[in-house]
Amino acid sequence: MKKLIPVYVRVPLIFFAVFGAMEYFIDSGDRPAFIKFPMVSLFLFVFLFLLIAIEVTISAIDTITYHLLTDEQKAKLEEATSLSFGESDWYKNIMKKLTKSTPIEKEGELLLDHDYDGIRELDNSLPPWWVYLFYACIVFAVVYLVRFEILGAPDQEMELKNDIAQAKIEIAEYMKTAPDLMDEKTVTLLTDPAELAIGKEIFTTNCAACHRADAGGQIGPNLTDEQWILGGGIKNVFHTIMNGGRDGKGMISWKGTLKPKEMQKVASYILSLKGSNPKDAKAPEGEIWVDDAASKNEASAAPAVDTTAAQ
Numbered sequence: 001m002k003k004l005i006p007v008y009v010r011v012p013l014i015f016f017a018v019f020g021a022m023e024y025f026i027d028s029g030d031r032p033a034f035i036k037f038p039m040v041s042l043f044l045f046v047f048l049f050l051l052i053a054i055e056v057t058i059s060a061i062d063t064i065t066y067h068l069l070t071d072e073q074k075a076k077l078e079e080a081t082s083l084s085f086g087e088s089d090w091y092k093n094i095m096k097k098l099t100k101s102t103p104i105e106k107e108g109e110l111l112l113d114h115d116y117d118g119i120r121e122l123d124n125s126l127p128p129w130w131v132y133l134f135y136a137c138i139v140f141a142v143v144y145l146v147r148f149e150i151l152g153a154p155d156q157e158m159e160l161k162n163d164i165a166q167a168k169i170e171i172a173e174y175m176k177t178a179p180d181l182m183d184e185k186t187v188t189l190l191t192d193p194a195e196l197a198i199g200k201e202i203f204t205t206n207c208a209a210c211h212r213a214d215a216g217g218q219i220g221p222n223l224t225d226e227q228w229i230l231g232g233g234i235k236n237v238f239h240t241i242m243n244g245g246r247d248g249k250g251m252i253s254w255k256g257t258l259k260p261k262e263m264q265k266v267a268s269y270i271l272s273l274k275g276s277n278p279k280d281a282k283a284p285e286g287e288i289w290v291d292d293a294a295s296k297n298e299a300s301a302a303p304a305v306d307t308t309a310a311q
């Protein structure tokens with residue numbers, strides 16, 4: 001059989017495979033590993049040297065053994081090396097093992113003894129490559145069944161759900177620290193007068209047209225009373241400003257105009273006006289808002305209180 005890969009391809013191929021593997025597995029940041037770590041360069045250099053040395057040695061041994069052969073053996077070797085890959089014994093053996101095919105000359109032995117209008121049938125054995133594949137499928141099916149149906153490993157849908165849940169946790173984590181990102185879950189009430197003053201400015205520019213400069217209400221509802229249509233408290237008010245009111249009522253979403261931080265300021269400003277009782281204010285709309293979350297928080301913040309004591 002001829003040598004499959006000539007030496008001038010084999011050596012570079014092995015060398016670059018090892019080189020690539022080292023670059024892949026060694027974490028060297030944005031610079032190649034062989035530049036960042038001189039030891040890697042040294043190793044690669046020595047490796048290349050050894051590779052060439054081995055090739056040289058092998059070819060030298062080949063030459064020497066060739067000279068030691070008898071003429072008969074030389075002829076045999078010549079014949080073997082002149083065969084192409086497809087003709088080699090090795091290849092033929094493998095193909096025979098994988099297909100168990102019967103040569104055409106011997107097909108007569110396989111013929112079954114029935115005859116359907118001239119159509120006759122061979123009793124070929126199943127090709128082993130196919131049989132092994134079939135067994136592999138059965139093994140796979142058993143492993144799959146046990147893993148997913150009996151042991152309950154997460155299937156793709158579960159994996160997706162887990163990933164989404166994980167991502168939500170990460171987003172929440174990020175929101176906590178990101179300065180200008182805020183949603184109704186993370187928003188907090190501001191009380192600092194300087195920030196409320198900025199909130200007032202935003203209100204006067206954007207909101208006063210409908211809610212009146214003193215927030216007593218005009219087109220939009222009174223924002224100073226205890227009643228809220230869409231819910232009071234910083235989280236609901238922020239949500240209303242962010243997403244707008246009910247469809248067709250006139251309160252648009254301010255997402256595109258105001259930054260979350262600005263919405264927080266104007267929402268805090270509105271809430272600071274509670275009970276300011278402006279003159280000629282619009283009649284209350286909606287329901288009196290009771291902050292469940294706050295009372296819950298208070299309850300959980302003071303767990304030591306004996307609730308039976310008052311009775």
Ligand code: HEC
Pocket residue numbers: 202203206207208209210211219220221223227228229230231232237240241245246247249250251252254266267270285286
């Ligand atoms: C075009 C008129 C208009 C403008 C401008 C406007 N609003 Fe409104 N707003 C309304 C209307 C109408 C409603 C009632 C919505 C509903 O009933 O769903 C409302 C509702 C609200 C509510 C909820 C009130 C409740 O009782 O639940 C808040 C809070 C609010 N607006 C804040 C603002 C803020 C802050 C701005 C400025 C950034 C603003 N609005 C600008 C018309 C307006």
